[in-house]
Each structure stands twice: as structure tokens, then as C-alpha cells.
Amino acid sequence: MLHPVPGSTGAAPPLLSLEDFTVAFAQGAGRTRVVHGIDLTLQRGEALGIVGESGCGKSVTWLAALRLLGKRAVTTGRVLLNGRDLSGFSERELADVRGGRIGLIFQDPTSCLNPILRIGTQIGEALRLHRGLTGKAAEREALRLLDRVGIADAPRRLRQHAHELSGGMNQRVMIAIALAGEPDVLVADEPTTALDATIQAQILDLIRDIRRDTGMGLVLISHDLGVIADLCDRVAVMYAGRVVETAATQDLLGSPRHPYTRGLLAALPSLEGPRVRLTPVGGTVPSPDAMPPGCAFAPRCAYAEAHCGNGIPVLQPAGTGHLSACRRLDALMGEWQRQAAREAGRHDPVVQDLDWPNRDRQRELSA
Amino acid sequence: MTGFILRRLAQLIPVLLIASFAIWAMIFAVPGGPVGMMVGENATPEEIAAATRKLGLDRPIPVQYFNWLTHAVTGDFGQSLHSRDPVTKLIGERLPATLQLALVSILVALVIGIPVAITGAVKEGSWVDRLLNGWNALALGVPTFWLGILLILLFSVELRWLPSASRYVPLWEDPNQALRSLILPGLTLGLYVSGILARFLKASLVSEARADYVRTARAKGVSERQIVGHHIMQNALLPFITIVGLMVANFIGGAVVTEAVFTYPGLGRLLIQAISTRDYPLIQGCIVVILVIYMAISLIVDILYAVIDPRIEYR
Amino acid sequence: MTPLLNVRDLACRYRVTGKRGETHWLHAVDGVNFTLDAGRTLGVVGESGCGKSTTAKLVLGLQPASRGRITFAGEPVSATRDSHWRAMRRRMQMVHQDPLAALDRRLTVGEQVIEPLIIHGLKGGPQTPRERALALFDAVGLRAAMFERYPHELSGGQRQRVVLARALVLDPELVVCDEPISALDVSVAAQVINLLQDLQGRFGMAYLFISHDLKVVRQIADEVAVMYLGRIVEQGAPDDLFHTPAHPYTEALVSAIPTVGQRDRKRIVLAGDPPNPVDRPAGCAFHPRCPRATAICRSEVPPLRPVAEGRLAACHLVPAVSARSAAA
Numbered sequence A: 001m002l003h004p005v006p007g008s009t010g011a012a013p014p015l016l017s018l019e020d021f022t023v024a025f026a027q028g029a030g031r032t033r034v035v036h037g038i039d040l041t042l043q044r045g046e047a048l049g050i051v052g053e054s055g056c057g058k059s060v061t062w063l064a065a066l067r068l069l070g071k072r073a074v075t076t077g078r079v080l081l082n083g084r085d086l087s088g089f090s091e092r093e094l095a096d097v098r099g100g101r102i103g104l105i106f107q108d109p110t111s112c113l114n115p116i117l118r119i120g121t122q123i124g125e126a127l128r129l130h131r132g133l134t135g136k137a138a139e140r141e142a143l144r145l146l147d148r149v150g151i152a153d154a155p156r157r158l159r160q161h162a163h164e165l166s167g168g169m170n171q172r173v174m175i176a177i178a179l180a181g182e183p184d185v186l187v188a189d190e191p192t193t194a195l196d197a198t199i200q201a202q203i204l205d206l207i208r209d210i211r212r213d214t215g216m217g218l219v220l221i222s223h224d225l226g227v228i229a230d231l232c233d234r235v236a237v238m239y240a241g242r243v244v245e246t247a248a249t250q251d252l253l254g255s256p257r258h259p260y261t262r263g264l265l266a267a268l269p270s271l272e273g274p275r276v277r278l279t280p281v282g283g284t285v286p287s288p289d290a291m292p293p294g295c296a297f298a299p300r301c302a303y304a305e306a307h308c309g310n311g312i313p314v315l316q317p318a319g320t321g322h323l324s325a326c327r328r329l330d331a332l333m334g335e336w337q338r339q340a341a342r343e344a345g346r347h348d349p350v351v352q353d354l355d356w357p358n359r360d361r362q363r364e365l366s367a
Numbered sequence B: 001m002t003g004f005i006l007r008r009l010a011q012l013i014p015v016l017l018i019a020s021f022a023i024w025a026m027i028f029a030v031p032g033g034p035v036g037m038m039v040g041e042n043a044t045p046e047e048i049a050a051a052t053r054k055l056g057l058d059r060p061i062p063v064q065y066f067n068w069l070t071h072a073v074t075g076d077f078g079q080s081l082h083s084r085d086p087v088t089k090l091i092g093e094r095l096p097a098t099l100q101l102a103l104v105s106i107l108v109a110l111v112i113g114i115p116v117a118i119t120g121a122v123k124e125g126s127w128v129d130r131l132l133n134g135w136n137a138l139a140l141g142v143p144t145f146w147l148g149i150l151l152i153l154l155f156s157v158e159l160r161w162l163p164s165a166s167r168y169v170p171l172w173e174d175p176n177q178a179l180r181s182l183i184l185p186g187l188t189l190g191l192y193v194s195g196i197l198a199r200f201l202k203a204s205l206v207s208e209a210r211a212d213y214v215r216t217a218r219a220k221g222v223s224e225r226q227i228v229g230h231h232i233m234q235n236a237l238l239p240f241i242t243i244v245g246l247m248v249a250n251f252i253g254g255a256v257v258t259e260a261v262f263t264y265p266g267l268g269r270l271l272i273q274a275i276s277t278r279d280y281p282l283i284q285g286c287i288v289v290i291l292v293i294y295m296a297i298s299l300i301v302d303i304l305y306a307v308i309d310p311r312i313e314y315r
Numbered sequence C: 001m002t003p004l005l006n007v008r009d010l011a012c013r014y015r016v017t018g019k020r021g022e023t024h025w026l027h028a029v030d031g032v033n034f035t036l037d038a039g040r041t042l043g044v045v046g047e048s049g050c051g052k053s054t055t056a057k058l059v060l061g062l063q064p065a066s067r068g069r070i071t072f073a074g075e076p077v078s079a080t081r082d083s084h085w086r087a088m089r090r091r092m093q094m095v096h097q098d099p100l101a102a103l104d105r106r107l108t109v110g111e112q113v114i115e116p117l118i119i120h121g122l123k124g125g126p127q128t129p130r131e132r133a134l135a136l137f138d139a140v141g142l143r144a145a146m147f148e149r150y151p152h153e154l155s156g157g158q159r160q161r162v163v164l165a166r167a168l169v170l171d172p173e174l175v176v177c178d179e180p181i182s183a184l185d186v187s188v189a190a191q192v193i194n195l196l197q198d199l200q201g202r203f204g205m206a207y208l209f210i211s212h213d214l215k216v217v218r219q220i221a222d223e224v225a226v227m228y229l230g231r232i233v234e235q236g237a238p239d240d241l242f243h244t245p246a247h248p249y250t251e252a253l254v255s256a257i258p259t260v261g262q263r264d265r266k267r268i269v270l271a272g273d274p275p276n277p278v279d280r281p282a283g284c285a286f287h288p289r290c291p292r293a294t295a296i297c298r299s300e301v302p303p304l305r306p307v308a309e310g311r312l313a314a315c316h317l318v319p320a321v322s323a324r325s326a327a328a
């Protein structure tokens, strides 16, 4: 089930790709599938955003691809790095890939660092494993890395422990550790979710900066479309263990072609434009052991029809480099286009301007 | 660091004072009190009066306690009522034997317990894990006297490799002989404690293995062996130190059964003998010594903890 | 008209022990003033550790202030737990970030919504406690069937609805919400935001709404206060304040928010972390990170003063209200 890679000429193989990749967790005697066959590609130097609500399988996909979930997680399908399938790799070969070809950073940077080892030791470990550096050479390089990620007073920081640094600084240390192996891709799983706004801005800036310098690819997992829009060239929207829409970032945000993506956008409050009532997506993400038949989004979808329950919708072209997995795609695209035309010039095409609750009127009266 | 140790020591003083008072007051719990103990039940009033004076019991209570305490601090707990030997001498003979046995036992427990815990944690949920869990349950479940007798029957009576009754031979005088008499009681005690240690260490290894920093280590390509040995183990050792300290402290006064089975001259048996003959000065001496060792070990544990864990500040 | 809530020069400090055992004072809240009218919403934004949650606890009388005065409906709020305090607590309720922690795992959610009625001995009125609780279940959008469930049997969004129902069952005049939707997913957060607005429209209580998320605050608040290191640095109507921030900190905070709409917007990235409130910088506490700081900022504390119609700011560079161009 391979789809044409948006924007690729087909010459060089993509840097990283998942093909019909599934993940299941052993549960008692049986297994619960949480990722149901996804196809994703990342070109060299590209930044791919993965967005979706929690429990949609965003993290599990990438952790399982690198076999970081332990034995309870069972995967099928292929994970290709420069055309070589990682699923066939031995533990030893895979260890070289982790941190060497693919760096990872996570959500809560302080708990991600070993509490009793010095920062320097933890960076040094990656330098020894992937670059063979030890002693003075490793220390010099560790200092350079700390400097690169914008940590002042690096010699002192090397001797400190995670609890002595702020969350933002620890995330910088995590990035330094990831950079130590000079990877081709950085997989960042909610890297700024636990951080304050001004610190989040610093970290996003840092990642952008490093990518400009090194051409490193990026897989950015986030529930925050704003963060994704900030850094990514392309976005894949995940819902209940499947990719339901993928497109270039501007394209996806400007003209979303899947009801779930549209729902996510309409549910977001904004700082700009008129203040309008939010349009939430009703209900919640289904749990993996109670998946609805057919389209998993159907119970929450405002556009669902009876036939949405028959069979799982597959990704199909919805524009240039734009794929969407919705059974009603053709009908809805027409509808959305007409709606956009109607509202053109008035408002943001996505957000529907509903009646603001009557309290404003009450206020006018009381004023 | 020095300040930290001094403060910890200062915190122990009130505990010691309260405990020492309780230990001293114990003597009044005997029927007839200390005087009755000294002169017997059929004593004349004159004999009683003389004994009361001799023991200083005619003086005010605080003075009596203070006298006892000043002597105790210099290591003088008086004479054993039974053998008339100084209590200090009796304890002094037994203490090295006890420390020696505690050392061997804890080594046995660590040598068995740590690999069992690590293997169990690494292979969690597999048949190996279940087997080791069974082994731990066995180590904990078999009564010590039973195991002791079994070992004597096997190694002393059947195979005649080792002596059945253990003597105290100082390790530094004749290591070979000392070990021969320590190995069976050491195994008996160590095996039991290995079960406790293995269970505890495995539990903390398993919970550390789920920590986020372990995922980071994996994500940077550290091998599984190094993750367990370097990252998980060091963090799991922190709580483990406390348990090991507790177990060593337990060996000091609590190895009574094993000492009895092997007729080993340890402190535990001395205490039991003292209790059965109501030899109160000796009981007091034993308890004070055990208490002090207990506190010393807990102080050492605290210091180790503070040295290893950078999150603890020396306050 | 007297405001429902009036906070004057509120301060709270904590004693903390330093590395060598020495005592420091951490000024969590340091001279905060604001008022909140009945039925209105004041949003408080700021980064973690700026004193938002401490302000919430002080307002509710959950913890004593070290300075200042709080009046609620004309009566002073104190942290002494007497009958007066309990009577007042009935009229002000709190909603936290983590609903699971706020609920008792051993009781059904229905019992927990009834509980405040029983604690405060409210029997009068036409409804039985159960009827009243069920009416609130309906108001927060929970089905009556959920009444007998336990907290762990509900989703995060449903739990937060239960917490809201419990807060509203006593018909409070003020609800203090401390990051009430931060733990929720985008779509569920939107449901709860709408619900909060609908409930206010229906029952008319005031919200003190604390959040680190500017977009959520803009969505819900009538007035916004921006806090930095224990003080309010800017205050005003949400749209004005977020669209034309006067204070350099607000400006940086707004520009730090990644938005879906504008991609290549110029962003002000502040250097460093917010300083530790234990050693608060002299003068304007923001000066070490402020891109515009001048000499005076290092020595003199800028007062919070009117800088435009309905707008307050604490910055030496923003002229006071007499200069008409301030809001431009």
C-alpha cells in the first residue's frame, strides 16, 4: 500500500519511511493494535509534523519503529532508513542507529536525564558510543555542544546534575545529547509541551537554527498545531492509530480536507481575528480495544453518513501532495469550497462564526 | 560534609538518652528490684539495707541514673550477676565473633541476592523470573534452624568437610580456620537475607527501568547491558543501601537461632542467656551495644546516601 | 457599585532554606491589586512560578497573606478557618487542573456532587440534594447515567465536568479556575471552554481564570492581568492587550505563541529563564531579560499605572495616560 511521495521526483530514496507499519501491545493472551498500518516518508532535510490528540499513536509509532517500547510491543511492516529495513537489524546494529542516525528528545526533559549522573557524563556517553571520543577530546566536544545549544557557563554545567538546571536548560542538554551522534533526523516528541511559552519559543528557535546549520531532518510530534506550523514543511494528522490526512503545512492548515483536521482547527482558540465561539469536536478518541467499525472518526464526525461504517477509508489524493482518508471526500470538498467562497473575505474560512452566547447582549443591557 | 555528619550525630543524642533511660529503668521491673536480685528471696532486712546502700539505691533517682550513665559511657556496665565477670569483658569476647558472622552473612546475601535480582528484573515475566521468584520464596520460607541442621547433617555429618559446632576464630589470625567455622552459619543466615534483598532490589530495578531517563539512554544507543549496569543499577542501589544496612544491623542481635544451632559464640546468644538467667547488668550492656551499632549503621547509610545521591544536600 | 472581589496590595512570601541551611524569603506574590465584578471573568496569565496559583489560594483564604487585604462582597477574607470562613467558602469555589486528583476515588461522582450540599447543611429549597445534583449534571452536559460511576470510569473531560458540577452545586458567586483545561486535549478543551462560558451566562458567577495559555484566556476573559515574578505588569481588555501589548514582557509573551495563521512573523525571543523569585532583580524585575531595558530600569521599580483607556502597565518606557499616544 504505497502512495506516491508528495513532492518527490522518485530518484533518491527517502531518508526514512514507514511502510504499512503496525504496532500492537501484548495484553494477557491477546494483543491490542494501536497503530493500524501507516505509511509515512521523510525526505532528507525535511521537517515532518505529526499531530493528533493524545492516544492517537503519535509517540508509539516512532518509539516502536526504533524498538524502544520493549518486548510487549509487536510491530509489522517496514521501517526503512536510507532504503535499509530496520526491522531486520540486530540489537547491536539498531543501537548504532539510535542516537547515531536518529536522535530523540522527549516531553519532560528533567525526568529524561539520569538524576545521579553529571550532565557531562551523559553527553560523554553519546560521544563515546557514536563518535569514539573519550577523555579530553570528549570534554572539548561536550563543551562545544553545550555552547551550540545556547547554554552559557558550559564548563560548570558539565559538572552539574539535571535537578540543578531549569526545564528549558535540560531540554537544551537533551538536544546536545541528540546532536552528539550527528544524526540525520531528530525525532522530537512534544519537546516543548512541558515548558513555558517564552522557553518554548527559545527551544523552537534553537531547533530551527540547528536544522539550518546541519540540514538535519525533523519529525516533530505535537498536539499543538501552532508548534507544528512553526517548524514543519509537511504535516501528517493521526487519528486512532492511522494517518487520516497529510499535506504541505500551509496547504493543510489553509484548506484542510478531512473532517477531523477541520474539527481540530475549529476547536482552537486564537489570538487574532474576532473572538468567536469555539466549535469543539464532540466526544473523545476511541480506546484501541473499542474501535468503531469503518471510519474510526465516524462517531464524532459532523459529516458522517451510514456508509462511513463500511470499511476503513484509505488515503486518496485531495490536491497536489495532499492526501485524505475520508469516504465522503469528493462530496465534502465541493461543499467546503462553496462554503469558503461564501465566506471569502469575511472570516477565516475554517472557523465558523456561531452565535456568541447571549451574555454579551446582557452586558450591553447592563452597561 | 563534616557539618552534615556532626548534625546527624547531634540528632542521635536525644534518641540515645531516651533509650538509655528505658534500658536503665528496666532493672526496676524485676520482682524485688535490683536488691532482690542481688540478695535473693530469703534475705534479712539488714542484708537488704546493706545491698541497697551498696547499689546506691538510697540516693535520689536522677542521681542513680546519672551514675549509671556516666559508667555506661565509659563502657562500664557493672558485673554479670551470674559469672561475676565484668559485663564489658563478656561482651568484648562476643562482639568480634558477631561482627565477623554478620560480615560473612551479608556477603553471602549480596553475592546470591544481587545476581538473582538482576536476572529476575531483566527477564521479568519469563520462566527464569518465575523460577527465581520461587527460589526467593524458598530462601524466605525455610526456617533457619531447619536449614542450619540440614547443612550440618550434609556437610559435617555426611561429608565431614566442615565442623558442626562453630568456634570463634579471628579472621586475621587464621583465615582458613575462621572461614571453615563461619561458612555454614553464614550460609544459613545469608540465604534467608538474600531472599529479602533480591525481592527488594528486583522491585526497585523494575520500577527504575520504567523511568524516562532509561528511555533516553536507550534512545542514544546505550547497550542493554550498560543500561542495566550503569543507569538502572546505580539509581536502584540508593534505596537498596538502606535495606542492606538494616539487615546488617539485624545480624548483630538477631542471629540467635543460627548461633544456637551452630553453638556459635555470638552476641545474640549471650543476650538470650542473660535474659534466661535474669542477668540484668549483662542484658543492659548487650542492649546498649546493639543499639549503638544500630545507630552507627544508620548513620553510615545516611552518609553513603548523601554522597551517592547528588539531589540530597548536606543540610 | 462595590466589586465582588477587591484585592489590595496582596503579598505572600514563603520561607525557603538555602544550600547551607540559611533562610531566604521567596516572594511568590508581591503587591498585587485587582478588582473583579460580579458575573465577569478576570484572566491571569504568566509563566510557571510567577505567582498565579498562590494568588488563587490567597483569594480563597486557603492560605494566609503576608500583607494586603482581600474583600469579597464587601467582607474581608481571612485564612482563619472559623464559621465565617466556611460560610464564605460556600460562595467561592475552586476548579483545579487535575480533576482526578480533586475527586475521591472511592465515592461515585454523584455522591461527590451531593456532598457539598450535605457538608453545608443546605436542605431548604424546593429540590432534594439529589435532584439538585442531577440538575447540575444536566447543566454541565453529563448524562444522569454517569451519576453512579466512579472517577476512574470517566474520561478526563467528563471528570472536569464533574468537578464543575460540584463547584456549582452551592451556587457560588465566584469560581477560581486554576489551569482548568491544561490537561485536556484540544477538542475536549474547546468543549470545556464553551461550557464554562455557557454556565456563566446561565448562573452569572464570576471567574478568576488562571492559565498559562494566552489563547484560552483571550477566549474566555473580559479582562486580563499579566503577571511576572509576583506582580501584575500589565492589565487590560483581552483584545487590546494581546493585539497591542504595551509592556515588553507581554509583547514577548504574545510573540512567543506559535499560531496556525502567521508563519513568518517576527518573534521576540527572550534570553534565559525567569529569575528565581528568591533573588528578585532590583528595579524592574524584568530588566535582565528585557530587550528595551535602560539604566533606570535597573534601579527603579516601575509602578503599575494607567497608560491608556482601560489599560495599566508597569514599565518606565510606557508613558502614563496623559500622553495620548500610549495605546497606539
Ligand SMILES: Nc1ncnc2c1ncn2[C@@H]1O[C@H](COP(=O)(O)OP(=O)(O)O)[C@@H](O)[C@H]1O
Pocket: A025, A034, A052, A053, A054, A055, A056, A057, A058, A059, A060, A061, A287, A288
Ligand atoms: N505500554 C503500553 N501498553 C499498552 N498500551 C499502550 C502503551 N503505551 C501506549 N499505549 C496505548 O497506545 C495508544 C497510542 O499511544 P501514544 O502513541 O502515546 O499516543 P500519542 O502519542 O498520540 O498521545 C494509546 O491508546 C495508548 O493507551
Ligand code: SF4
Pocket: A258, A259, A260, A295, A296, A297, A298, A299, A301, A302, A303, A304, A305, A308, A313, A325, A326, A327, A328, A329
Ligand atoms: S469517512 Fe465519514 S465519518 Fe469518516 S471522516 Fe469521512 S465523513 Fe466523517
Ligand code: SF4
Pocket: C247, C248, C249, C284, C285, C286, C287, C288, C290, C291, C292, C293, C294, C297, C302, C314, C315, C316, C317
Ligand atoms: S521598565 Fe525597563 S526593564 Fe522593565 S519592562 Fe520596561 S523597559 Fe523593560
Ligand SMILES: [Mg+2]
Pocket: A054, A055, A058, A059, A060, A189, A190
Ligand atoms: Mg505522546
